[in-house]
Amino acid sequence: QGGEIHIGVPVFLSGPSAGPFGMPERNAAALLFDALNEGSVPAPYGTIGINGRTIRATYIDEASDAVVEYRNLVQRSGAEVVIGYTSSGNCKSIAPLAEELETLTVLVDCGTPQIFEEVVTDPQFLFRTGAMSTMDAVGAARYLADRGVDMSRVAGINQNYAWGQDNWRDFTAALTALETESGIVSQQFPQLFAGQYGAEVSALLTSTPKVTFTSFWGGDLEAFVLQAAPRGLFARMSILLTCGEALFPGMSADIPEGTIVGARGPFSVFAPDTELARWFAESYAERFGSAPTFPAWKMAQAVLGVKAAYEAAGADATGADAAASFKGLEFEAPGGIIQMAIGNGHQAIQGISYGTYKLVDGRPSVENVISYDAACVNPPNDMTAIGWIEAGFPGATCD
Amino acid sequence: MTLNRGEILAVIGSNGAGKTTFVNMVTGYLKPSSGTIHFKGRDITGMGPRDTARAGICRSFQISQIFAQLTVLENLVMADVAASENKGGLSALALTDERIERARHSLGRFGLDAFANRVVGSLPQGVKKQLDIAMAAVTDPAIILLDEPTSGVSVDEKIGMMESVILPLNNEESTVLFIEHDMDIVTRFATRTIAFYEGTILADGATAEVLANDKVRQFVMGGVHA
Amino acid sequence: MLLVTAIVLDGLNYAAWLFLIAVGLTLIYGVMRILNIAHGAFYAIGAYVCASTLGIYYSAGLPDALAFLAMGFAAIIVGLFLGLVMERGILKLLYGRDEVLMVLVTYALFLILEDAVKLIWGVESYFAWQPYAYLGYVEINELPYQIYDLLMIALAIALGIGLWFWLEKSRMGRLTTAVVADREISAALGINVTRIFATTFAIGTIFAVVGGVVTAPKIAVTPGIGVEVIILAFAVVVIGGLGSIPGAAIGAIFAGYARALSVHLAPELELFAIYAVMSLVLAIKPHGLFARAAGRKI
Amino acid sequence: MMKTDFRREHLYIAILGLLLILGFFLPSWLRFLLQTAIAGGLVSLGVAIQMRAGLVNFGQGLYFCLGGYAVGMLAAKAGITDVAVLLVASIAVSLVAGVLLGLLLSRYREIFYAMLSLAVSMILYGVLVKAAGLGSTDGFNIPPVSYFGWMPERAIRANANYIMTVVLVLAACLATARYLKSGAGMLCEAVAENEIRLAYLGASPRRVVFIAIVVAAALSGLGGGLYGIATQHVDPMMTNWTTSGGFVFVALLAGRGSVIAPVIGFFALELVRTYALDLAPNAWQLVLGTVMLAVILLLPEGLWSLIQKRQRQ
Amino acid sequence: MLEARNLSVSIAGTPILRNAALTIERGTTVGLIGRNGAGKTTFMRTVMGLQKLSSGQLAIQGKYLTEAPAHTRAAMGVGYMPEDRRLIPEFNVEENILLPLYALGQKPDPARLRWVYDLMPEIARFADRKALSLSGGQQKLVALGRALIVGRNLLLLDEPFEGVAPALAQRLIEVIAALRGEGLSVLLSESDHVHSSKLLDRLYVIERGEIERAQLAAA
Ligand SMILES: Nc1ncnc2c1ncn2[C@@H]1O[C@H](COP(=O)(O)OP(=O)(O)OP(=O)(O)O)[C@@H](O)[C@H]1O
């Protein structure tokens, strides 16, 4: 059919989130857009562009006034689809706007369950192809329980902002639901991007937990590992890093072996062995010099979701048509099959895996992996995330 | 010591004798370590500058205290506004024709017309001094204390200036006190003179008497002058 | 006991770090009346330079122990260069302008430098962990503590005393005080004001860069690390009284212990502990703890 | 020379009104930018008022945030969505905060005023970050609002919103101009210049400053309310020091020649910012910083001096 | 010692000094007399290098220094006593007086300090008081002392007798007269030569920025 499709991509290009999130997301988007335009993505995405239309992308910096810049992207630059956003705050603020401006918008990485539970309860144009952060915490609690880790004394260190607070709340609620009888011995909430964790490490050392849970990411996670590992924190307790996989490319030698790591989904070392996954990981590494981290995988599944939705809607599909067929869609992505199962068919669910870190021949890898199905770690369509956890995971189907 | 209504009083004394300190105390900038100050029968010891000013005691400064970035006219308008602050002046319109008229009138009174629209900061010292006094006089105070009003003013203008300052201020109602080093001026304007020396009062009385005092001649005037 | 040891050491450690950053800020403000927001960018640049220097250093296979020397050299050279370029190139044009305006000038410089850093080093993290790990840890009252952190406390004390001595006792320091009080008359009395300003700014900048260099081994050097420190440093400086070196030390200790105590005893208060301390100090002493007494005005 | 030429204020505000009416016909993204900018401009105006008294408030975002949260909490949590109530609440809340803080802050000057106001705003930031019920750093969304019982349809919602914002911003400008012309407003300059003299004239510098703080608080609260209604979202960044820094920046760069200067200045800054973001997504801060520096170097008296200069000639 | 030719100075576009010319020979005392606003202070500041000149030449000891910054002029032995005192509030009196020596990297010179104290014993009395606690007149003396310390060749005294009690003014006249014996050149300004008439070797009158040589009345 020809023509162009203009996609706006708001990701972090400046500030502390640019490295851990903005870069891999942008890279993944660029990789996929180019490959799609060439038609070189493996099946089922081998057709050119989206419905034959070449993709043209506009990247903007998410570290700015999200509402204003979303409008500018859609109304001034004329983007037909918007794929992006990492910050939950930004996701929340633009969510109603996507509906108001009737623009197909796919949230990539923000984790707050509120998007479809509270902010937009009757969505049409808004989708999220990444799973909610609930899954990370529930999966973490289940993993610890299933591996028989001593959970009598539990500590947490999480950044003092919505993400860190939500993760800790979900995790502790999940512990209660799983009846682990844990005592919480320390809950640290250092300021976001504080960078200095000497006192927190001391506090964790002095309160002698058996397990420490953290949802740190980016520079904070890296700094925490750098400061805690030499002081023997990792040797004295089990430490679970929900975003640990992101450390692999840069810090593979510095992560103490045995640390429990997750990738916020079946990504990277946890990815299924499919042609699509291999293609993605290899071409990303080839083009950008390092393996893709989980934000890259999540961007890839957002882009492919859009392609799948457009093509399911037919050759002349508009954004609205694509939105209509996106609802409840199941599509393949490098991380496996994505089901738009909850949030009235607008919110994806996915499985999650955890494992313990091990360096094999100088390459990062994991062992003792346990993977949980999407239906095991995500709430059903008619429940809120926290309600589901507090009720003891009704309807969860785990193997 | 006592100041009487309608008096023109000169304070003389060597440098560091305590003249400025005295004025600072009367106007509430400093608190006396002992002793009291009464004004119109009321004890004003320990009142701050703002309250003494509202009670009717105003002053000028040895180093002029003016609004350096405003023009001369604006300085006077501002002074007028500030002086009416307690009379509900805060909410009233400030820049009324009536006020500007009053400010222009003060300009004329203190010989500042020529500078009306000049920004004050760049004016010569002498003019700043005159403006400083004009601002002190805006409220028609009962007592006005002038700290070295003529220092920095050209000699041939000193007398003219003192005339323009003192004559309009001095009437039955108000008392003028000025600190001065120029004995010509003292002789010419003061009805009474107080001589300070090292924090004590050396002499107090009719100007001619004080200036003739031996001690005053020795410590203040250094043997010069008639 | 363990808890007390932890609080004492953590507070001191954090205070030392804060002091290293804040002292340059207070010096520059004290002398030049410039509240230098670009200080945060200098700190960040210091951290990046350290990471790059050590990267080159270790890949050349040089001995671990001498890495500290390389760090020191890098800090001084970069600080000197940055400081002089900023002062001679831009700030010079603006002397005598409003204090607030100067804050915004340095804010603009900060924005420019932030992006310049991004253009030079990219947005990915840099690491220079070797010196931190190299020295190992000691157990103090059963609490494992990094020797590097203890050395940082010593460094802060040494540099602080050195700078204080230089300002209070040296000829340069005396002249600096005069320039602060009255720039014009100082020049008329024979003080080379230009040189004083350039020197002060360079020294202040070197301190910021040193702060970044010594912090780099502990953290992931990423974009945005500069923003976080400025406001902390401001708080420290204000608590102590602007322009005072002992003030910066006391301010850093207040802020350091505010944080250590809240982390250990009431973690939920950590975020505003430092601001609460600052408000409290200012409410009691409106000009900070070590403010200069105001002179007679009339 | 006094910074403001009071006689022309009405003319300037009329011109602003005209511009904003023309703004109605701008493309919707630009009109939206204009709408949020003039709301933010009110906060800058508040900063500018304090600047007349020589005080720089690096925590003005506090009132902006309080205004926004007042609107947000009433609309999203209590279900009251009428602008009449919402905006009165936003002004009232910030006014009360202004009075309380004014009692404390009116004693402070110079950098200490700046830092203490900054500290207080950051304490509010810390409290909001801790408030999980208010969405912590994510903030929360605000539903569409009604106008005296009339709830516009989605299609014309933006128009109604714009008109309301314009009317209120103009009214706020007029009120501010009136305040500046009063004794309390004019004496601000005297406070900045020489407090000793002011006290010796029988006026209270503290009272003058207090009133300036309260007026600025009310303006900023209204600005925050309007901003919240426009973007339909509030979060704690509104009271972060970086936000306040932006307000200070505009207040300073716009110049103090007229109450409309900060309002227009804010729009200019937002335009520069958004185009920099669009044209140089990787180096927009560099562009912004360079523009700021250039303005400071080339227009020492602020942007408004361009207009004043022309008049003088 | 000092030669100023065709000096013109404008501030913010208004001409303040017009083609001013003035010469001071070594060891002489020269008066610059003019009313308020005539430009006396501006002239002094220009000589000191605190004020940019728009045209003309200025030479001290035969050296042209139209562009030289202020501090290099101090190094040439020029001492300046500003009319508004301007002491450094943080320092005590002695430190204020010695400041120029520090500034120029010279050793505190006890002999010269004693000489200053001997000239003005009242300063010695409050040598260790903070400068800002002094009265106006006392500050004036300190400012003079400070100028004397550094001014080994030329002294610029801007209205030295203003605000000084008669007894002290008398003493100051003696002090300044004694300087001639030291080979010092002095330029002093006054609004009228009431005090200085006995001191002067040469007199200039300044009026609206124009300087003219005048006859010494008393001589
Ligand atoms: N804050 C202060 N601290 C210490 N001493 C002070 C202070 N204020 C004034 N003095 C001293 O008190 C004495 C009186 O000072 P004051 O200013 O009243 O003198 P004055 O008579 O006005 O002299 P002048 O004619 O020189 O202005 C002086 O010796 C002065 O040094």
Ligand SMILES: Nc1ncnc2c1ncn2[C@@H]1O[C@H](COP(=O)(O)OP(=O)(O)OP(=O)(O)O)[C@@H](O)[C@H]1O
């Ligand atoms: N910064 C300035 N901006 C504008 N005009 C100025 C500035 N400085 C001085 N002038 C003007 O220059 C003229 C000369 O001033 P100057 O101070 O040299 O006079 P002066 O003879 O020293 O007077 P005085 O006896 O009052 O000290 C005055 O008319 C003054 O207004």
Ligand SMILES: [Mg+2]
């Ligand atoms: Mg006195």
Ligand SMILES: [Mg+2]
């Ligand atoms: Mg003069």
